[in-house]
Amino acid sequence: MTMNWKYAKPIKEKLMTLEEPGKTLPFDADRRLVDEVTAQCDIKALVESLKGKDEKEAQQAIMTFGRRLMELTIELADGKYIDRTGEMVEKVTRQTGISFPHRFERYVELAILASRPTDRWNITKATTKELVLQVSSCSLNKAMSEAGLTLPCKEMCLASFEVASTKTGDNLNIEMTKTLPKDGTCEFTFSLRP
Amino acid sequence: MCEWCEKYGDGYERWYFNPANYARRLYKIRKEEAEALGAEADPQAAGGMAFVGHDFLEARERGDVATVEQIKQQVEGISWITHFGQVLTLEEALKIVDIMYPIGLMTCACRRSMQGLPDEENFTCMGMGTGMYKWERWPDTYRGGVHFLTPDESKEVLAKLNKRGLVHTVFTFGTPYLAGLCNCDYPDCSAIRTVVDLGIRVLWKGHYVAKIDPELCNGCASCVHRCQFRALSFSPSKNKAIIDQFQCFGCGLCATECDQDAITLVERANLPALANVW
Numbered sequence: 001m002t003m004n005w006k007y008a009k010p011i012k013e014k015l016m017t018l019e020e021p022g023k024t025l026p027f028d029a030d031r032r033l034v035d036e037v038t039a040q041c042d043i044k045a046l047v048e049s050l051k052g053k054d055e056k057e058a059q060q061a062i063m064t065f066g067r068r069l070m071e072l073t074i075e076l077a078d079g080k081y082i083d084r085t086g087e088m089v090e091k092v093t094r095q096t097g098i099s100f101p102h103r104f105e106r107y108v109e110l111a112i113l114a115s116r117p118t119d120r121w122n123i124t125k126a127t128t129k130e131l132v133l134q135v136s137s138c139s140l141n142k143a144m145s146e147a148g149l150t151l152p153c154k155e156m157c158l159a160s161f162e163v164a165s166t167k168t169g170d171n172l173n174i175e176m177t178k179t180l181p182k183d184g185t186c187e188f189t190f191s192l193r194p
Numbered sequence: 195m196c197e198w199c200e201k202y203g204d205g206y207e208r209w210y211f212n213p214a215n216y217a218r219r220l221y222k223i224r225k226e227e228a229e230a231l232g233a234e235a236d237p238q239a240a241g242g243m244a245f246v247g248h249d250f251l252e253a254r255e256r257g258d259v260a261t262v263e264q265i266k267q268q269v270e271g272i273s274w275i276t277h278f279g280q281v282l283t284l285e286e287a288l289k290i291v292d293i294m295y296p297i298g299l300m301t302c303a304c305r306r307s308m309q310g311l312p313d314e315e316n317f318t319c320m321g322m323g324t325g326m327y328k329w330e331r332w333p334d335t336y337r338g339g340v341h342f343l344t345p346d347e348s349k350e351v352l353a354k355l356n357k358r359g360l361v362h363t364v365f366t367f368g369t370p371y372l373a374g375l376c377n378c379d380y381p382d383c384s385a386i387r388t389v390v391d392l393g394i395r396v397l398w399k400g401h402y403v404a405k406i407d408p409e410l411c412n413g414c415a416s417c418v419h420r421c422q423f424r425a426l427s428f429s430p431s432k433n434k435a436i437i438d439q440f441q442c443f444g445c446g447l448c449a450t451e452c453d454q455d456a457i458t459l460v461e462r463a464n465l466p467a468l469a470n471v472w
Contacts, residue, residue, distance in 0.1 A: 003347050007358055010299070010317045010341060017339035018330060027328045028224035085220055088327040092296050092342045101295065102220065102324065109221045117223060126217040126324070128295050128345060 014095055029113050030081040037076065037114035041069040047143040050151060058151045066159030073111040074167055100170045100192050101131035107164040108133060116140065131190040134178070141180050154179070157188065165190075195463060196398065196472055198280065202370040208401060210280065215370045216294035218324045243384040243396055245269045250392070266394050273396045279365040279376065279385050281400035283446040283459065284352065287362040287375065290322075291348040297375070298326040299351060301338040308382045313338025318355060320348065320375040325367070352377070361386070361422050361445040363397060380422040390423060399472050400444030402459035408434050410456035417448035417457060439468055 005011065046065050050058045077086060089102045105126065112121060112135075120137035140153045154176055165172045171193045178187035195203070202209040209215060246269055253261035282290070291297060301316040309316075316338065321329065329336045343351065352362065355377040363385065365374035380386045385397040404425070413433035418426045425441035426448055428434075435448075435456075449457040463469050 002350060005347070005351055005354060007354055008311075008315050008318050010314060010339065014341035015339045016329075016341060018333055021333065025330055026224060027331060029221045031223055031226060034223060083221075083224075084330070085327050088330075089220075092327065095342045096296070096344045096347075098295065098344060102327070106220055109219060113221055113223060123217045123219055125213040126295060127213060127293050132217075 016091065016095075025084040027083060027085045029110055030083060033073075033076045033081040033110065034114045034117055036081075037069065037072055037111075038117075040072055041065065041115050043115060043139050043143055046156075047140070047147050047149065050144075050149055051147065055151065058149075059155055062151065062153065062155045063159040066156035067163050069115050069156070070107065070111050070160035070163035070167075073114055074107055074164070076114075077107065077110045098128055099168055100128060100172075101126045101190070103168040104164055104170050104172070104190065105131055105133075107167065108161065111160055111164070129192050132177075133188045133190075135180065135186040135188075136184065138180060138186065141186075154186065157186070161188070161190070196280070196401065198370070198398070208286070209370065210282070210286070210290060210364050210372060211293065213293045215372045216323050218371060220324050220327065243273075243388045245272055246388060246392060246394060254392075266392075269394050270396070273394075275369055277366055278369070278396050278398065279363040279374070280398040281443045281445050282362040282364055283400065283402060283444070284356045284362060284450065285446075286400075287352050287356075287364075288349050290364065290375065291345045291352070294322050294372075295345070296324075296326050297322055297343045297345070297348045298329060298340040299343055300329075300336055300340045302376070302382070303335065304378070304384045305382045306337070308384075318360065318377050320351070320377075321373060322375055323371075323373050325373050356447070356450060359420050359422075359447060361443070361447060378422065383422075386422055395472070397443075399442070399462070401462050402444035402446065403439050403442050403462050403465060403468055404437055404444065404446065404448050404457050405439070405460050406435055406437050407456045407458070408432075410454045411435055411452075412454050412456070414453070416453075417451050420447040420451045422447070439465070440471055 050061060086106055089106055093099050093103060112119060116139040119135060119139055121135040124134055125132035140156060144151060144153055161174050173191045173193055175189045177189045178185050180186045198209040202212060202215055204212050204214060206212040250265045298321040299317050300319050300321050301313050302319040305311050305316050329340050360377035360379050363376045363378050364372050365376055367373040378386050380390060388394050389397045411434045415428040415435060417435050418428050423441055423443045425438050427436050429436050444462060446459050449459055
């Protein structure tokens with residue numbers, strides 16, 4: 001459907017202008033969100049709690065942790081620690097009708113920053129159909145290795161992603177396309193199902 | 195293949211078809227202390243063009259070739275790290291809008307300064323990628339505001355800009371991060387001016403070169419005014435359009451204007467004399 005755009009003209013009903021010129025806006029993640037999530041979802045405490053558990057129990061515990069991490073992140077990121085980037089992501093979604101990838105990416109990024117602030121990770125693809133996240137240094141993987149645990153830590157990430165995609169309503173196919181020990185990076189590919 | 199495809203193509207046909215060059219994180223953790231005044235300014239927006247000072251023009255005027263060459267290399271060096279562009283065809287530009295998001299229609303800083311255009315007549319530029327969610331951080335760059343487009347709406351806008359005669363270009367903001375899809379013309383665009391008038395390569399030629407079939411050309415010359423790079427001329431004696439392929443930037447604007455289909459775009463890489471002329 002054409003929008004009948006006229007050369008060089010803004011579409012007035014869609015035009016966003018500064019709401020409060022001169023006001024400093026908080027675009028980055030709030031440090032208090034990081035502190036609060038870290039306090040309630042502590043990676044080291046999780047790893048400690050896994051010792052002595054059989055694989056099935058441990059996997060359940062990791063998944064529960066992942067879900068709780070994302071639920072808390074979403075609650076805080078959309079509540080008392082809302083940031084301007086998040087507000088703008090929502091405004092753009094309303095304007096274009098396109099939710100994916102950035103509503104989902106926002107929660108994923110904030111959950112990683114909040115629980116593993118020193119990890120190294122990057123977004124390597126972000127289209128309206130596909131999002132790719134690479135994690136090249138992971139605190140959970142490291143803590144498990146140090147503790148001598150060989151458990152499927154990916155379940156934490158996958159469980160957290162499920163919570164985020166449920167929240168955004170994006171019907172996603174989530175694949176783990178690379179793993180840290182084997183490929184030097186964990187890679188998650190999120191594709192929007194048609 | 196250009197230098198940038200070799201460095202940043204990562205297996206894609208062109209470096210600007212590599213989605214990694216558009217994707218970035220949304221977040222970092224906020225600093226506790228207040229950032230220094232001006233820290234959020236965007237010096238890259240002015241890019242390499244802004245580094246061309248009066249010393250360059252004076253050296254050119256007095257014919258000081260060594261100084262001209264030295265300054266040129268300095269400017270290009272900074273520009274290629276921070277902010278430079280490359281020419282695209284319409285088809286390439288249409289392909290790009292499907293491999294990144296979001297896309298914001300915004301005013302053109304070049305036309306604002308060159309033409310003094312009011313903001314409401316100057317929405318011809320597109321910003322791309324996650325930085326667009328933070329457009330309010332740089333109120334001067336986004337003067338007049340911004341509105342966001344779907345990929346299909348972006349295609350409609352690009353087609354209209356192409357019909358009007360504007361050259362599509364893609365620009366880095368911290369190479370290889372691509373965040374500007376500009377629509378340019380001479381003399382409004384400072385990048386085109388800098389490369390055409392001063393010979394400083396802040397805008398790279400595209401991957402195509404236009405070729406005219408004299409048998410098909412009917413001499414209407416309608417293509418000549420479309421060229422923003424002084425590559426096309428008209429020969430009254432031959433009654434044909436003539437192209438200087440060394441000057442051609444491969445935007446394809448001439449081809450989209452030709453009713454006779456006398457102009458085609460050929461791969462620069464397939465022309466030995468032009469393969470390394472960027």
